[in-house]
Amino acid sequence: MPKEGTGATSFHLVYGGEVIVPIEVIVESDRIRVYDENNAERRHLEMDLVDKTRAKAVIRLMAYRQRMKQNYNRRIIPKSFQVGDLIWKKVKPVGDMTKLGAPWAGPFKIVEKLRSGAYYLEDEDGRKLVRPWTASHLQPYRAG
Structure with a gap:
């Protein structure tokens, strides 16, 4: 949206002029009184x-x-993990999962880091998860 004081409203940008409200035609505002149809040069x-x-x-x-x-x-805190790091994975809500369910699952081990910033994970039993996960859905694992 144009800033005030620039003289450029959305209507002006689209149609090249300002809109005339019907009440201005009836009451004859200053803009209507000083309008000159023959002033084509000014309009051009x-x-x-x-x-x-x-x-x-x-x-x-x-x-x-x-x-x-x-x-x-400026407010984004970048996360970066390395192969072999243990992490928590955000739990995706499925079906009738309640608010009281754990928001994080894990620990998982990072087995591959992709150039896009996504990570392939492996669970505790050594099974590789099917799809990669982005860092925004991962949290460093801290046992304690």
Whole structure:
């Protein structure tokens, strides 16, 4: 959304002009009184500025998204595990699992680390789990 004071509303970016509310036609606001249909040159200049206004809005939107991404990433604590580490695995709720069930299962051993940051796990009996797990669903195992 464009910042206030830039003169660029969503309607202006799409249609190249400002919307006139029906009440303005009946009451005749200043904008209606000073409107001149013959002033085509001014309207052509405004249409030329629409592309520039759109480009500025796109740049502001990209900058806003970049700031949001940086703010989000600032709060993320990266997790990294090595092959052989013991970890807890988040339990996926299935069926009639209650809130009182354990949120973590384990311990599991990491047997393979993928380049994507996912990990293949092995249970206590040495059986490899079917699919890889991302670090966001894993927790370091601390016996105690």
